[in-house]
Amino acid sequence: MKFALYARVSTADGRQNTENQTRVLIDYAKKQGWEYDLYEEQESTRKTRPTKAKMLSLLRAGKYSGIAVVKLDRYARSSTELLLEVQELLDRGLEFHSINENLDFSTATGKLHFHILSAFAEFERDLIRQRTIEGLNRARSQGKKVGRPAGAKDKKKRKTDGYVLREARRKLQL
Incomplete structure (x- = not known):
């Protein structure tokens, strides 16, 4: 199994780096016995994450069995983005692992956690x-x-109806 390991910083000003995240991701991948490619996002704004866009296109193309991140907030900047993208990955039969939260959305327990997170995200949006x-x-x-x-x-x-869904799909196609 080959996995994409994704790490990102919150700002692009050079004060942060992905060193701690990459160390945890690589250790986890080795313990799982995975082959992996590491994706480190150096430019991370609300709308611009080119490394993530490239990784997602490779995930959609079937190059990887799944993705691993250190924490959910390192993957997505909003609960809506997280839920839409993770749901797409799961629908494609890909795995999603969040190490610190100990979440593996490919298991029954992980799916339950995902649905609970979805409910809280919807509550937060409301x-x-x-x-x-x-x-x-x-x-x-x-x-x-x-x-x-x-x-x-x-x-x-x-046109305003369906804006959030259209925006999420547009981002997923980048």
Whole structure:
């Protein structure tokens, strides 16, 4: 079995490195008896993770049996991103291992944990949505104009339904 080992830093300013993560990942892969390729993300912004995009395309192409990360937050920057991408990998029959959380989503227990995480992520999204609506209503009641200022982008009606899913799929295809 060949696995992709993924490590990333939170910033690209040179203050952080992936040394601790790579050491843990390599030790884990050796204990599991895996062949592996190591992917270290050096440029990590909210929208730009070229190493991860390359690794995902190779996972989709069937080059690997799965992926291992040190912690879930090292793989994804949001619970939505995590859930959509992990679900896609699992649907393709690939394994996903998070070492520190001791999660292996290819087992029955790991799948249970994944569904629990999914429920909490959905709960978190709903809370954020409720707080946003409450904040907008409060601002409106105070007479403030809410929303983005009118501009050139407003000349054409935008498609808004299914935005999160379309964005996640777009990211997965990069």
